[in-house]
Amino acid sequence: xxxxxxxxxxxxxxxxxxxxxxxxxxxxxxxxxxxxxxxxxxxxxxxxxxxxxxxxxxxxxxxxxxxxxxxxxxxxxxxxxxxxxxxxxxxxxxxxxxxxxxxxxxxxxxxxxxxxxxxxxxxxxxxxxxxxxxxxxxxxxxxxxxxxxxxxxxxxxxxxxxxxxxx
Numbered sequence: 001x002x003x004x005x006x007x008x009x010x011x012x013x014x015x016x017x018x019x020x021x022x023x024x025x026x027x028x029x030x031x032x033x034x035x036x037x038x039x040x041x042x043x044x045x046x047x048x049x050x051x052x053x054x055x056x057x058x059x060x061x062x063x064x065x066x067x068x069x070x071x072x073x074x075x076x077x078x079x080x081x082x083x084x085x086x087x088x089x090x091x092x093x094x095x096x097x098x099x100x101x102x103x104x105x106x107x108x109x110x111x112x113x114x115x116x117x118x119x120x121x122x123x124x125x126x127x128x129x130x131x132x133x134x135x136x137x138x139x140x141x142x143x144x145x146x147x148x149x150x151x152x153x154x155x156x157x158x159x160x161x162x163x164x165x166x167x
Contacts (some may be wrong), residue, residue: 012124
């Protein structure tokens with residue numbers, strides 16, 4: 001019995017490390033996609049933006065404090081997210097979502113999966129020394145099964161809605 005708990009502890013430690021690496025890479029990819037896919041010079045009020053106002057001193061006007069914009073093709077404001085720019089389940093089912101939107105949804109699902117794996121593998125890691133590891137395995141597994149159940153339920157409802165629109 002003790003040997004099997006030691007093996008589970010070793011597996012849990014390896015899974016924690018692997019899950020953290022995948023989680024870090026997933027979040028980095030989502031951040032890079034969000035920054036690179038933002039639209040330029042948006043003027044809507046329901047946005048989250050990163051203010052970029054590049055300004056440089058103009059060397060040809062030494063007697064004045066005239067300042068010019070640095071760079072011809074640089075944006076003053078980059079829109080990172082819009083309130084109306086979310087992805088619906090219907091768009092994922094009927095194929096109207098772009099590849100980037102599909103990848104972002106998969107990245108979010110991978111984020112939830114990595115969080116679940118981190119909690120469960122940490123429970124396996126400490127199971128050898130502490131019986132609280134059982135709680136660290138069971139509670140996140142119940143939470144994650146409810147999350148997956150909601151994902152599946154929403155997808156089935158979206159498939160029914162899209163099928164009823166097509167017929």
